[in-house]
Structures are given as structure tokens and as C-alpha cells.
Amino acid sequence: MRTAIRGIGVVGGFGTGVEALRGAVAGGRAVTSSSPETAGGSRETRRADTAALEAFVDRRALRRMDHISRLAILGACLALRDAGIDRPDERTGVALATGYGPTGTTFGFLDSFIDGGDPCSSPTLFSSSVHNAPAANLASVLGVTGPNLTVSQFEVSASSALFTALLWLDAGRVDRVLVGGVDEYGEVLGYCWERFFGAADASGCRPLDTRRQTALPGEGCAFLLLERTTGVPGGVGVIESVQMGRVGATAPQIPSDRLLILGADGHRRCAGGYLQLVPPGSVVTSFGHLWGSFPTATAFDAAAGAVLLQSGKTFAPPPGLEGSGPWRVPAAGEPLPAAGIGLLRVSSGGEYALTLMSLA
Amino acid sequence: MTPAAPVAVTGIGCICAAGGDLDAAMAALAAGSRAPHPPTRFDTGHPTRYPVFEIPAGFVPQDILDKHDLFLTTRFALAATRMSLADAGWDAPALRRLRVGVCLGTTVGCSMDIEGFYRQYRSGAHPGLETIERFLRSNPAAVVSRELGLDGPVQTVVNACSSGTDAIGIAASWIRAGACDVALAGGADELCRIIYNGFISLMITDEQPCRPFDRGRRGLNLGEGAAVLVLEGPAFAKARGARTRARVLGYGSACDAHHLTAPHPQGRGLRRAFAEALAAAGVAPPDVAFINAHGTGTPDNDRVEGQVLHDLFPHTPFVSTKGYTGHTLGAAGAIEAAFTVACLEAGSIPAGVGFAEADPDIPGAPPVAHLAVRGNVAISDSLAFGGNNAVLVFGCPEP
Numbered sequence: 001m002r003t004a005i006r007g008i009g010v011v012g013g014f015g016t017g018v019e020a021l022r023g024a025v026a027g028g029r030a031v032t033s034s035s036p037e038t039a040g041g042s043r044e045t046r047r048a049d050t051a052a053l054e055a056f057v058d059r060r061a062l063r064r065m066d067h068i069s070r071l072a073i074l075g076a077c078l079a080l081r082d083a084g085i086d087r088p089d090e091r092t093g094v095a096l097a098t099g100y101g102p103t104g105t106t107f108g109f110l111d112s113f114i115d116g117g118d119p120c121s122s123p124t125l126f127s128s129s130v131h132n133a134p135a136a137n138l139a140s141v142l143g144v145t146g147p148n149l150t151v152s153q154f155e156v157s158a159s160s161a162l163f164t165a166l167l168w169l170d171a172g173r174v175d176r177v178l179v180g181g182v183d184e185y186g187e188v189l190g191y192c193w194e195r196f197f198g199a200a201d202a203s204g205c206r207p208l209d210t211r212r213q214t215a216l217p218g219e220g221c222a223f224l225l226l227e228r229t230t231g232v233p234g235g236v237g238v239i240e241s242v243q244m245g246r247v248g249a250t251a252p253q254i255p256s257d258r259l260l261i262l263g264a265d266g267h268r269r270c271a272g273g274y275l276q277l278v279p280p281g282s283v284v285t286s287f288g289h290l291w292g293s294f295p296t297a298t299a300f301d302a303a304a305g306a307v308l309l310q311s312g313k314t315f316a317p318p319p320g321l322e323g324s325g326p327w328r329v330p331a332a333g334e335p336l337p338a339a340g341i342g343l344l345r346v347s348s349g350g351e352y353a354l355t356l357m358s359l360a
Numbered sequence: 361m362t363p364a365a366p367v368a369v370t371g372i373g374c375i376c377a378a379g380g381d382l383d384a385a386m387a388a389l390a391a392g393s394r395a396p397h398p399p400t401r402f403d404t405g406h407p408t409r410y411p412v413f414e415i416p417a418g419f420v421p422q423d424i425l426d427k428h429d430l431f432l433t434t435r436f437a438l439a440a441t442r443m444s445l446a447d448a449g450w451d452a453p454a455l456r457r458l459r460v461g462v463c464l465g466t467t468v469g470c471s472m473d474i475e476g477f478y479r480q481y482r483s484g485a486h487p488g489l490e491t492i493e494r495f496l497r498s499n500p501a502a503v504v505s506r507e508l509g510l511d512g513p514v515q516t517v518v519n520a521c522s523s524g525t526d527a528i529g530i531a532a533s534w535i536r537a538g539a540c541d542v543a544l545a546g547g548a549d550e551l552c553r554i555i556y557n558g559f560i561s562l563m564i565t566d567e568q569p570c571r572p573f574d575r576g577r578r579g580l581n582l583g584e585g586a587a588v589l590v591l592e593g594p595a596f597a598k599a600r601g602a603r604t605r606a607r608v609l610g611y612g613s614a615c616d617a618h619h620l621t622a623p624h625p626q627g628r629g630l631r632r633a634f635a636e637a638l639a640a641a642g643v644a645p646p647d648v649a650f651i652n653a654h655g656t657g658t659p660d661n662d663r664v665e666g667q668v669l670h671d672l673f674p675h676t677p678f679v680s681t682k683g684y685t686g687h688t689l690g691a692a693g694a695i696e697a698a699f700t701v702a703c704l705e706a707g708s709i710p711a712g713v714g715f716a717e718a719d720p721d722i723p724g725a726p727p728v729a730h731l732a733v734r735g736n737v738a739i740s741d742s743l744a745f746g747g748n749n750a751v752l753v754f755g756c757p758e759p
Contacts, residue, residue: 094615101518103472109558110478118405118557126558127620127745131470131518136746139617145629148615148748149526152470152518154499160515167533172361173636191481195489249456249511349502351514 003169004229005236005357006176008303009079011071012220012291013046017078021300022307024290028316043193045185046218046292050074056081061141064124066105068184072096072134073141075221076178080142083225093146093174094135095165097157097181099295101131104186134182146174155263155270156244156345157181158222158298159353163242169228180223181296193217205289206320207264208271214320215266218292222299224306237309237340239302240356247273247346252354254279254344258337259314259330261301262286263345265293271324273346280326283337289318298345298353305341305357312336363642366607366755367532368597369589371448373440373546374698376585376691378684380419381443385684386702389710390730394684396569396581402553410565412551413583413686431498433469436586436691437548441504444544448590449602452508461512461540462505463531464588465523465547466690469500470516473554500548504588512540518690521654522613522744523547525693525752528589529611535591542596546694548586555689556582562621570657570687571714572680573666573726580656583686587694589701594758604757606701609643609737612636616747622660627668629749630741634672637739637751645673648753649735650709652700654743655680655726656687657714661743666722677733679726683713693742693750700740700754708732 010017014024050070053062056077062070080088106129112122127133132150139148147168153160158181165179201214226239243252254260256279264274265288278284291300308314314330322329340358372382378394379385388394398409415436417425424438445451472495480487497503501516513534517527524547531545559565559582566579597604614632616624623630638644651673654665657680669678681699688695703709712726719725736756743749 098518100472101470106472107478110475110554111482113557114475114479114482118560119407121557121561123558123561123563126561129471129558130467130520130745132520132744132746132748133620136615136620136748139615139747140619143617145615145617145632147613148519148746149530149613150518150746152499152516153502153514154496156514160513163513163539164515164530164533167530167537167539170537171364171533188478188481192489192492195486244513245459245511246505246509249509250459347502348496349499349506351502351505 002229003166003239004227005224005306006227007079007083007225008306009075009082009223010303011048011074012300013048013218014290016052018082021303025287025304025307026315044216046216047185048220057141065137066102066128068102068182069134069137071221072138072182075180075223076138076142079178079223079225088142088144090145091175092144093168093177094139094144095149095161095177095179096135097151097161097296098131099152099154099157099183102129102133103189104184105129107188154295155347156351156353158296159242159244159345159355162355163244165226166239166242169226175228177226178223179226180221181299182221183219183294183296185217185219204319205266207266207286207288207318208274208324209320210268210271213268215293218294220291222303224302236306237357237359240358243354245352247277247350247352252277252352254354255342256282257339258342260284260342260344261305263298263301264288265297267293270346270348275325277352278327282327283330284327285314285317285329286321298343301343305343308336308341309357309359361639364610364640365536366594366609367535368592368594368604369606369608369701370592370597370602370604371444371590372605372698372701373443373447374587374695375415375419375436375439376685376688376695377413377415377583382698382702389681389684392711392713394713396686399551404553404556406560408567410560410567411569411581413581414551415584429494429497430503431469432550433466433548434498434500434503436550437464437500437504438507440546440586440588441544444588444590455542456509458541459512460510461531461534461543462501462510463515463527463543463545464500465517465527466500466549467520468549468552468555469498470518473552475554504544519748520745521689521692522742522748522750523690525742525750526613528694528697528752529750531591532608532611535593543591544588545591546588547691549584549689549691551582551584564658566657569714570683572655572657572683572712573662573722574715575717575719577657577659577662579658581686583688585685585688585691585695587691587698589697606704607755607757609755610637610641610753612640613750618747621745623664623743627664629747630668630743633749633751637753641753643737643753647737648673648676648739649733650738651676651678652696652740653678653680654741655682663721666724670723677709677727677731679709679712696740697752700738704738704754704756
């Protein structure tokens with residue numbers, strides 16, 4: 001049994017859809033916006049626009065939908081369209097990761113009773129503030145009645161959701177899974193970001209810089225539509241496995257014959273974890289500068305990995321990656337290693353996740 | 361569908377308002393005792409002081425209670441984990457030599473419910489980040505794994521009120537797949553002002569102690585707690601001489617895809633979750649000795665769930681234990697799984713506390729007195745916000 005990638009759905013700071021992703025990855029271009037002025041100031045961000053959702057879903061169905069649910073629904077719609085599927089069948093499941101959940105709605109709910117007193121708490125905002133609201137709204141709008149899972153594990157959230165999605169497919173619980181990650185940016189997070197990290201480094205995001213904090217906040221949603229297959233997988237490739245563990249315990253078996261997409265995103269503290277884990281001589285790249293930093297960005301790395309598998313070649317590395325460690329950064333256009341790709345994500349809490357992808 | 365391989369439950373830890381451990385809680389259930397009261401850890405501006413089921417501070421070991429840099433939810437999870445490992449005969453050094461996964465459900469434990477910080481922020485002050493750092497440190501599965509120095513998959517399930525049930529079902533699949541040798545699975549949640557306000561705003565909170573399945577039920581009472589089950593492959597457990605308390609035979613889950621807070625009127629997702637769990641377990645409805653129902657005491661939940669239980673299990677007794685614990689949200693499925701195993705061991709189920717008068721809209725009712733049950737198989741089910749439904753099938757150990 002294989003787990004084939006049938007569709008890719010992405011909406012992030014680089015744009016909407018797999019073509020936008022392909023363009024961003026190939027060109028190394030980031031689309032930037034500026035966060036609103038907060039108590040902590042403003043900074044460059046990677047924001048996602050959900051306007052394209054109205055091409056898929058009746059506006060009335062979206063009337064009370066908050067930003068994070070719109071992101072999730074749009075990501076899922078795009079993945080289904082990419083796979084050529086109009087409506088998911090009853091053998092489809094959803095496994096969605098989120099690091100912070102619907103923060104905007106959570107703070108909206110707090111506003112409702114801070115402004116009006118406890119008896120004025122908003123039931124609508126409360127019910128939409130739970131972490132699984134985006135997955136539930138997605139299921140409701142698209143009619144997905146299979147297993148529906150939301151996980152929250154900060155930086156390894158998306159890997160953790162993928163880990164369980166693979167087991168669902170392997171056990172035959174479902175034939176297809178929409179698996180992905182979603183997180184949103186907002187004013188309060190912007191304030192926290194400023195307080196934690198201070199002013200942004202003017203040099204832009206340098207993913208593996210251990211001396212400077214160069215991460216830029218981002219948001220978005222990325223889904224893969226995975227499918228059980230007994231035949232030869234189609235053109236997008238397969239997910240082979242997900243390995244999770246703790247840095248410093250059993251060492252992960254990081255392959256030396258694959259291109260490693262590192263989840264490094266300019267957080268100084270996390271960069272050290274990659275330096276500790278990635279063997280010297282490995283071939284590495286990263287794309288975090290394109291969609292920014294947020295807990296479930298690994299879902300975007302997986303989508304980028306699928307795009308690379310489709311193209312068969314590597315693309316432009318991010319600025320500052322060359323020389324950041326004892327490894328090799330491939331040149332743009334270099335053929336992808338035959339063995340495929342590994343996605344490595346290290347969390348600030350010391351967990352790691354390694355996902356292996358290949359063409360067959 | 362081919363039945364799934366059973367997974368051994370070798371240890372259980374549980375903490376809730378009914379008791380500081382599983383034995384104490386089961387004694388409270390046997391005695392029919394409960395003592396909900398208005399919240400003491402926070403104030404509210406509601407004209408009615410809705411009762412809750414709080415855990416007394418004395419139930420939590422002091423060294424864990426003193427970890428003030430963690431959410432109370434996470435401290436409950438640590439307390440339940442410690443009990444479960446003692447029950448299973450494991451210690452941390454031995455576990456560090458294995459692949460050990462941690463899969464825990466929660467709601468509050470992952471939510472940025474940081475009212476004090478947010479009030480300051482709104483007022484134009486520049487609040488410090490201590491509350492945010494505490495939130496970032498408190499992910500329940502990560503903390504349990506980190507505190508014990510474990511190496512293996514970690515997953516915090518945030519499927520609202522079915523989280524604990526889902527976490528156990530998912531962790532059992534990890535064991536079956538060989539993804540880890542041992543899995544710590546369950547759920548944890550704490551009472552908090554924000555959730556309290558939220559449920560009151562939905563008008564599904566009872567001013568009185570809750571009355572699951574009763575004609576006069578008015579809603580739920582919130583509670584808090586945690587339960588953790590130690591799961592292992594049967595051969596692995598046998599090889600180390602562990603006592604198997606029960607077996608996870610099956611798990612199923614499905615989504616209503618209907619409404620954020622209301623169950624599907626015909627229980628569409630719940631029926632499907634039952635069907636999947638029974639098929640995975642390889643058992644038929646008549647094989648089921650009893651069901652520990654979700655039974656929140658809300659009019660909608662109990663009506664839909666009661667109808668589904670009657671349709672699928674017309675001769676099987678069911679009970680809701682939320683009358684003893686309150687609705688502990690992400691912990692509920694885990695606590696109820698622990699009770700289900702304990703009831704299987706005891707061969708009896710408690711009276712449905714709070715239930716007095718049958719509802720003509722619900723075919724079937726919980727027992728009004730302690731009820732002896734016969735059989736080797738029992739079920740615990742959960743419904744949740746988002747239309748999630750999850751079902752666990754437990755069996756007695758093999759003779």
C-alpha cells in the first residue's frame with residue numbers, strides 16, 4: 001500500500017494555489033505585507049488572502065466564517081480541485097493541524113464579555129473559538145463525513161497530523177485524507193512577536209542564522225490530498241513515512257541521499273536544533289522565507305516538496321543558507337536526488353519530525 | 361472490514377471531582393455521591409451561580425501542583441500519568457529505553473485563553489509575556505513526553521469534547537502499527553472562566569446539578585480532570601509480565617458535517633462511528649454489556665444520543681457518568697474510558713445520578729440504582745462541538 005499525493009491546496013503570503021506556490025518556490029520570491037501598527041509597532045509579515053474562496057463556496061455559507069476557517073476551507077477546495085475531485089466522498093477524512101487555533105475569534109469572544117459583562121458573552125464567537133472549528137466548518141461546507149481530527153503540537157503539529165493520517169490510510173479507515181495545517185496572524189500575535197523578538201532584522205529572513213533573529217510572521221493554510229493506492233502512484237509522488245521523536249534521545253535516521261527541506265524559518269533558537277541534527281555533507285534547502293514563520297508551516301514545506309518532486313529539480317535557495325552549516329546547498333535547476341526528499345522540522349520544545357517523500 | 365488487533369490497557373490514572381484516583385472515583389460512583397458547587401477559583405458576573413465540579417487542590421500531588429509555570433490542565437495530565445504508570449508497573453528510566461508515544465486530548469490546554477493578559481493589552485498597557493510563555497510551555501502531550509524524557513510520537517488532540525476518546529483510539533492505532541512500544545493516551549482539562557462564560561452563553565448549562573437523560577434536564581455542568589491509559593501490544597505486555605486490565609478492541613469516528621454545536625438530528629455521524637468501532641472490534645451490538653454514554657444533560661445531546669443508542673443497542677443498558685464528574689470537555693472521553701474499564705472489572709454500572717423521570721422523547725433510560733451487568737465488552741462514546749463523534753470498544757482481558 002502506498003500513500004499517493006493526489007492534490008495540493010495552498011494559500012499563503014506568496015499567493016493562492018499551486019501555481020503561485022510553484023512560482024514562489026522557483027523564483028524565491030516572497031510577497032510581503034506590513035502588520036497593522038500595534039502596541040509593539042509594525043513589522044513585515046506574510047499574510048494570506050482568502051478572496052478566492054468565493055469561487056468555490058456560496059457567499060451565504062461564508063457569512064459568519066472567520067478568517068482561519070476561510071483559510072482552511074480555501075486550502076481544502078484548492079487541494080480537491082488540484083486532484084480533479086468535485087465533492088469528497090464518504091471515505092474521505094480530514095486531519096488538520098493548528099498551532100494557535102482561531103485566535104482572532106478567541107479574542108473576539110473575550111471582547112464580547114469584557115465590553116458587555118459576562119452575561120453578554122457571544123455564543124456565536126464562543127462556538128467558533130474552539131480549535132477544531134476550522135476543520136468542522138470545512139467538513140460542513142464540503143460535506144466531509146469521515147474521521148475529522150484537529151491536532152495542536154506547535155511546530156510539529158502538521159507532522160503529527162500527517163503521522164496519524166498515514167495510519168488511517170494504512171489501516172483502511174479512509175481512502176483519502178485532506179491533511180494539512182492552518183494558522184492565522186493577528187494584532188495580538190503581532191504584539192507578542194514584538195515583545196519576544198524586538199524589531200525585525202533589516203537583512204530579511206535568514207533561515208539558519210544562529211546569531212540573529214530574522215523570522216518574519218506568516219499565516220496560511222496548506223493541504224495535501226492523500227490517497228491509498230496499490231498501483232503506481234501518479235505524478236505528484238508519495239509520502240513514505242513520518243518519524244517523530246525528541247532531539248537528544250534516539251537520533252533520527254536522517255538520510256544522506258535526499259534533499260532535506262529544513263523547517264528553519266529564521267528563529268535563532270530553533271536553528272541550533274538543525275545544526276545538531278543534520279549530518280555534515282547533507283544537501284539542504286528551506287523555504288520558510290516565502291510563507292513566513294508560524295507553527296504549521298511544515299504543511300507548506302510538504303506542499304513545496306510535492307512541487308519539487310513534480311519538477312524533478314531543485315530551485316533557488318533562500319538568502320543566507322549557503323555557509324550556514326556543514327552542508328551543501330544545491331544550485332537552482334540541479335536535478336533532485338533520486339531517493340527523494342526529507343522534510344525536517346525541529347521545535348523549540350525539543351521535538352523533531354522527519355517526513356520522507358519520493359516519486360515512487 | 362477486518363477486525364483490528366486488540367491493544368492491552370495495562371495501567372490507568374484518573375483524577376476528577378469524584379475522586380483523586382480511579383478507586384476513589386469509583387467508590388463515589390458506587391455511593392451515588394456528588395457535590396457540585398459554584399466555582400471557587402474565579403468570579404463571574406452572571407446572576408446565576410451555575411454549579412461546577414472542581415477538583416480539590418488536595419487531589420493533586422504537591423510537587424505537581426507546585427509547577428505553576430504550567431496550566432492546571434497540564435498538571436492534571438501529569439498527575440494522571442504518574443498514577444497510570446504506577447498502575448502499569450512502569451518507571452520513567454525503563455520507558456526511556458523504549459519508543460513511547462503520548463497522545464492526549466484537551467480543549468483549554470491548547471487555547472490562548474489569556475484573559476488577564478488580553479485585558480491589559482486592550483487597555484493600552486504593555487503586558488509582560490509570562491502568561492504567553494506559560495501557554496507555550498503547557499502543551500499537554502509535549503509536557504508529559506518531556507517530563508518523562510520519552511522518545512516517540514506526540515500528539516495533542518483538540519477535537520473539543522471527543523478529544524479524550526479520539527486520543528485513546530489514535531494511540532491504539534500507533535501500537536497496532538508498531539509506531540511505538542508503549543503509548544500514554546487520554547485527556548485533560550481544567551475549569552476556566554472563559555469556557556464557563558461560553559457554555560452559559562449557549563444556554564446549555566444547568567443551574568442545578570445536571571440530570572443526564574432526565575425529562576427535566578436543562579443542560580450540563582462543567583467539570584475538570586484527567587485520565588491516562590497505558591497502552592501496549594498484548595504480546596509486549598505479556599512478555600514483561602504486566603497485568604492487562606482491559607483491551608481496546610475498536611475505535612470509530614465520524615463527522616456530522618452539520619453544525620458547530622448541535623448534533624445531527626438523526627445522529628448521522630454517531631451511527632457511523634458506532635458502526636466503524638463495532639466492525640473494528642469484531643463484535644455485534646448484542647455482545648455489548650453496557651455503554652458509558654456521552655450524556656451531557658443537554659436537551660439536544662441526550663435526545664439524539666438516546667435515540668441512536670436505542671436503535672443500535674435496544675437491549676443494552678447505558679449510563680452517563682457526567683452526573684458525577686461534570687462535563688470535563690477534552691478529558692471527558694478519557695475519564696469515561698477509565699470508568700468503563702473499571703465497570704467491566706466490577707461487573708456493574710452505577711446509577712445514573714440526576715436521572716429520575718424518563719423523557720418520552722428518549723426511548724430508554726439509565727438505571728436508577730446500581731446495575732449488575734454481564735458480558736465482556738463495553739463501549740464509551742463521545743460527541744463534540746464541530747460534529748465530531750467518537751466511539752471506543754473495550755473488552756475484558758483474555759482468560
